[in-house]
Amino acid sequence: MSVKHALLALLEQGPMYGYQLRAEFEQRTGSTWPLNVGQVYTTLTRLERDGLVAAAGADEGGHVHYALTETGREQARSWFTTPVSRSQPPRDELAIKLALAVTVPGVDVAAVIQQQRVATMGALQDYTRLKRQVPATDPLAPSDLAWSLVLDSLVFAAEAEIRWLDHTEARLRRAALDRPAGTPEPAPAPRPSGEVAR
Secondary structure (H helix, E strand, C coil): CCHHHHHHHHHCCCCECHHHHHHHHHHHHCCCCCCCHHHHHHHHHHHHHCCCEEEEEECCCCCEEEEECHHHHHHHHHHHHCCCCCCCCCCCHHHHHHHHHCCCCCCCHHHHHHHHHHHHHHHHHHHHHHHHHHHHCCCCCHHHHHHHHHHHHHHHHHHHHHHHHHHHHHHHHHHHHHCCCCCCCCCCCCCCCCCCCC
């Protein structure tokens, strides 16, 4: 997630200080990705250094408010109109875990899959319960709509993960059936020459 661009986008509404930015971000995302206020202020310092925001005075409490510069405004608008790149996918801990589990002797891969399925189903139920609560407020209010969209994303991701776990389990069963009787499971791939085991 780009904290930098999220803060620039929020500052499109007008000058704010760090705690306000954190509160606005968390309100719109339902605190799904909590921000540390120190991270917000560190990012604001970098944005100011890079000429994307400028101090716009302080309030009576001594909080320095930041406002977008024209360059910052252009960056925020550019962020909204530029697709999120999928060329460098983020590391997926579950995919890495299963890729390693199938190559490390003695790991009960079926148990790993089942434990993850139970955890993901629990998360999916929690997200679905939260979605039912959103219309109880005002589904047309921009902040409620924003939170609802985040919940949709979480629901779809959890459903996709469950489908992928089902697919992985089926592939492993098929591979076990296709393996000739008495043939041991394949050993992990050999290391490239010159690589030292650790």
